[in-house]
Amino acid sequence: MGTEITHTVSACMGGMKTAGDLVLRLQLAHGMRIREAKECVAEKLGVSVFELCDPSVMTEIRQTLGLGVQEPNLGDITGMAAKIRISEKMGITIHSVDNFKRKAGLNSDANGKGDNL
Secondary structure, eight states: OHHHHHHHHHHTSOGGGTTHHHHHHHHHHHOOOHHHHHHHHHHHHTSOTGGGGOHHHHHHHHHHHTOOOSSOOTTOOOHHHHHHHHHHHHTOOOHHHHHHHHHHTOSOOTTSOSOOO
């Protein structure tokens, strides 16, 4: 957790208040530099790199896409559901998501049939 906090603070993106956690996930998953990761997240979310740092814009986007927010309202997506959506939207593997799907029996079976989220 210390590395994540340090990176979030140094990137000046505010974690879940903006898009800092999404940028960090792409950096770790694909070995991207911060500028490249910011551009990739902005493209995937359909916003400018500047808007990634705006808490009001990102809260609205994160609520709309179900990517989790710092202070969720009743009905907002939270927890594992938000992680699953982040994994799908960012096109990355999140090990806790894979483990959850496997244990819950949500992965495809050998025939390619099965429930997927």
